[in-house]
Amino acid sequence: MPSQAFETVVSVRDVHKSYGKGQAKTPVLRGVSLEIQKGEIVALIGQSGSGKSTLLNIIGSLDTWESGQVEVMGIDFSKARETELAAMRNEQIGFVFQSFNLLDHLTCIENVVLPASFTSMREKDAREQGMEALRRVGLEELAHRPPGELSGGQKQRVAIARALYNKPKLLLCDEPTGNLDSETGENVIEFFGELNREDGMTLLIVTHEERLSRFAERVVHIKDGVIQSDDASELHDVSKEDSGALAEENAS
Ligand SMILES: Nc1ncnc2c1ncn2[C@@H]1O[C@H](COP(=O)(O)OP(=O)(O)O)[C@@H](O)[C@H]1O
Ligand SMILES: [Mg+2]
Numbered sequence: 001m002p003s004q005a006f007e008t009v010v011s012v013r014d015v016h017k018s019y020g021k022g023q024a025k026t027p028v029l030r031g032v033s034l035e036i037q038k039g040e041i042v043a044l045i046g047q048s049g050s051g052k053s054t055l056l057n058i059i060g061s062l063d064t065w066e067s068g069q070v071e072v073m074g075i076d077f078s079k080a081r082e083t084e085l086a087a088m089r090n091e092q093i094g095f096v097f098q099s100f101n102l103l104d105h106l107t108c109i110e111n112v113v114l115p116a117s118f119t120s121m122r123e124k125d126a127r128e129q130g131m132e133a134l135r136r137v138g139l140e141e142l143a144h145r146p147p148g149e150l151s152g153g154q155k156q157r158v159a160i161a162r163a164l165y166n167k168p169k170l171l172l173c174d175e176p177t178g179n180l181d182s183e184t185g186e187n188v189i190e191f192f193g194e195l196n197r198e199d200g201m202t203l204l205i206v207t208h209e210e211r212l213s214r215f216a217e218r219v220v221h222i223k224d225g226v227i228q229s230d231d232a233s234e235l236h237d238v239s240k241e242d243s244g245a246l247a248e249e250n251a252s
Contacts, residue, residue, distance in 0.1 A: 008036070009040075009072065012033055012055070013033050015069075016066045016068055017063075032068075032226070039202055041203045042203065042205070044205065045210060045213055045220070046221060052208075058070060060095060073092055092166075093168050094160075094166070094168035097174050097176070098176065100158070108146070109130050109134065112158065113126045134158070139158060152181075153184035153187065156184075170203075172204050175207055176205065190215065
């Protein structure tokens, strides 16, 4: 089994979730299974309302679910304590959102080091690490400006620097190009590719933009809370088809 050569970073098995109660109960995820191996870059594509954010938030331990198993980096969410999950969120996972979520009354570097204010790290060390993250996204010179003075693409890079601050193993991105023009958006996606190639980072990128699929090695389509297609399992299916064809040939 080739999958055993890799480390499973995300394992979601038959997850169900719905909103509302009684008559108003609406299923949002209907038996979703998804496995992501270390170093993969996966695009999760689906129309608005298909359940993408819900799934991403569950994987990031930011939301609850009703049935099924969720395991991220060896932590079984149904058994883990909240402190363990919080540590995983802070240290192992980076989040990037459509709306950047930057604080305008702070400078860019202050936004980037904000996660450090929850740790015992010395301020000087935190700043150094923050500058390193800003350097990584090519925005070191703008470190002392407030995000309000930056373009959309630059803001998203600051948000990415903040996500990279703790050197996470997994980056979860929810519509990261949603507020950017298409060229700027493509640059951001290309940068994600670079992070993947150079740092071996595992990325899950949620988008409703079909055209961004060409940047990902593996594309997963979701519709109405059901995975419609997954490049990884299609590879599997192809081999099954091949052996089926072979069997037919042998029979004739
Ligand atoms: N907090 C909530 N309460 C009720 N319904 C919600 C809530 N969050 C999301 N939904 C519904 O769940 C469905 C999936 O939402 P979401 O995961 O945000 O989809 P996507 O990110 O693909 O646009 C949508 O129909 C949405 O209206
Ligand atoms: Mg969404």
